[in-house]
Amino acid sequence: MGEFEHIIESARRIVDMEVRGAGRIARFAAEVLMRFAEEIEKDFDEKMSEASKILLNTRPTAVSLYNSVNYVMNYSGDSVEEKRKDVIRRAREFIQWVDSAKREIGRIGARRIRSGSTILTHCNSSAALSVIKEAARKGDIRVYATESRPRYQGHITVRELADEGIDVTLIVDSAVRYFMREMDYVVVGADAITVNGALINKIGTSQIALCASEARIPFIVAAETYKFSPKTLSGETVVIEERDPSEVAPESIRKSGVKVRNPAFDITPRRYIDLIVTEIGAIPPEMAYVVIKERLGYTIPSKEEITLVPEHYD
Numbered sequence: 001m002g003e004f005e006h007i008i009e010s011a012r013r014i015v016d017m018e019v020r021g022a023g024r025i026a027r028f029a030a031e032v033l034m035r036f037a038e039e040i041e042k043d044f045d046e047k048m049s050e051a052s053k054i055l056l057n058t059r060p061t062a063v064s065l066y067n068s069v070n071y072v073m074n075y076s077g078d079s080v081e082e083k084r085k086d087v088i089r090r091a092r093e094f095i096q097w098v099d100s101a102k103r104e105i106g107r108i109g110a111r112r113i114r115s116g117s118t119i120l121t122h123c124n125s126s127a128a129l130s131v132i133k134e135a136a137r138k139g140d141i142r143v144y145a146t147e148s149r150p151r152y153q154g155h156i157t158v159r160e161l162a163d164e165g166i167d168v169t170l171i172v173d174s175a176v177r178y179f180m181r182e183m184d185y186v187v188v189g190a191d192a193i194t195v196n197g198a199l200i201n202k203i204g205t206s207q208i209a210l211c212a213s214e215a216r217i218p219f220i221v222a223a224e225t226y227k228f229s230p231k232t233l234s235g236e237t238v239v240i241e242e243r244d245p246s247e248v249a250p251e252s253i254r255k256s257g258v259k260v261r262n263p264a265f266d267i268t269p270r271r272y273i274d275l276i277v278t279e280i281g282a283i284p285p286e287m288a289y290v291v292i293k294e295r296l297g298y299t300i301p302s303k304e305e306i307t308l309v310p311e312h313y314d
Contacts, residue, residue, distance in 0.1 A: 007036055007051045014058040014065075017151060022191045022227055023126045026064035027098040029055050033072045034091035037084050044080045048073065048087070060239040061200060061265050063192035067226040067296070068094055094226075101224040101279035106130030109187070109222055109277040115139025117184035120176070120212075122146045123202035124153035124160075125189020127222035131277065132187060133164055142167040144183065148202055149173055150247040150262065173204050180215045190223035190276075195232040195292055197270035197285025199223075200240070203263050209272035218274045221285075225278050225295045233292055240265050 010032040013019045019028045036051050037044075052069045059065055071094045077083035109131030113119065119141060121128050135141050143161055145168060148154040154170060161168040171179060186208060192200040199205065199221055212219045229238055245260035254260060270285035280295060 003039065003047070004051065004054070007032065007054050011054050011058045014055070020151075020153065021124055021126055022062055022064040022189065023098055023102060023224060025059060025062050026068035026226060027095055029065055029068045030072050030091040030094040030098075033069065034088050037087040037091075040080070040084070042080070044083050048075075048083075059241060061191055061241045063200075063229040063231075063238065064224070064227045067230070071226075097226065098224070101226070102126055102130045104279040105222050105224065105277050106134035108279075108282055109220065110134035110138055112218075112220065112275070112277070112282065113139070113141065113185060113187075115141070118142045118144065118182055120144045120146075120179070120183045120186045120208070120217075121157060122154070122186075122188050122205055122208055123148040124156045125222060127224060127277075128187045128189040129157065129160060131220075131222050132161065132166070136164065136166045142169070144169045144171055144179055146171055146173045146176065146204065146208075148204065153202070176204075176208050177211045180211045180217060183212070183215070183217050186212045186217055186219045188219075188221055190221050190227045191265055192238050193221075193223055193228045193276065193285075193288050193291075194238060195229065195289050197273065197276070197288040199268040199270075199273060199285075200238050200265050201268065203266050206266040206268040206272075209268045213272045219272055221273055221276045223276055223278055225280060225291050228288055228291045228296060230292050230296055233289070238267075240267075 014025055019025055033051060037048060040047050052073050056066060056069055072087060072091045075083055075086040075090055077086050105127050113135035119132055121143060132143060143166055145154045145157045147170060158168050158170045188201055188205055190199055190201050209219050241264045243262045243264050245254055245262055248262045249260045273285045276283050276285055
């Protein structure tokens with residue numbers, strides 16, 4: 001593996017979900033590229049490009065990973081030292097963006113949560129938990145968290161909330177509708193937000209949103225702006241990652257001729273989303289285009305270049 005050993009090992013940690021959560025993955029990628037840049041002595045551009053490709057191929061749905069790598073790789077300089085310094089500067093800027101965004105999302109989102117409320121959350125989102133924790137500091141709240149199978153990220157969530165002294169209850173994913181009418185809010189994170197405000201998040205999120213809509217419970221998404229997908233501006237769709245069947249079924253079932261599907265994410269249409277809380281403010285999903293254009297600096301393609309986003313994103 002040679003000089004790419006650290007990059008390959010870091011990529012493995014992302015694939016195996018030792019590093020998980022869109023924000024954590026984005027931060028981790030920036031740190032990895034920064035450390036790699038510090039070690040390169042020659043062929044700087046070629047090696048940085050190869051390292052970025054290795055990282056990008058780990059989690060295709062994680063738009064935060066794409067935006068993180070893209071931000072760091074937009075370095076400049078004439079000499080190797082100038083390029084190295086610019087990579088380090090940009091990586092540190094992105095890491096600061098990740099850290100400050102989460103705090104600001106917590107502050108803004110908590111204003112939406114009334115004291116005495118019960119909140120349902122899904123998976124393990126640092127942005128969503130920032131909102132919940134800040135709301136708990138300001139008032140009395142209870143939290144229900146799904147297990148988030150098959151990787152059980154909900155177990156991480158309940159431990160984290162319990163450590164904060166928050167009243168938290170763990171439920172199985174299929175019990176969401178049973179408990180929904182006891183909820184006052186649903187607060188989830190995001191792996192990606194498309195140009196027309198659809199949410200890509202942990203598998204099961206779309207069903208929760210549908211149940212919340214039926215019960216007239218506000219469905220709130222906590223999402224840093226680096227999770228908005230610039231690729232969807234030109235018509236590309238977000239690739240939904242399918243993970244190894246071994247996460248779902250034992251070998252005895254897999255070898256018996258049974259087919260196993262294990263999508264890691266699903267798509268929640270914007271009509272089920274009441275609010276997206278970002279570090280620059282709370283916005284309706286219809287404003288996703290503005291975030292991509294103004295915050296991330298991407299421009300609208302020409303009419304000849306535009307292809308329509310599929311209807312299931314509406």
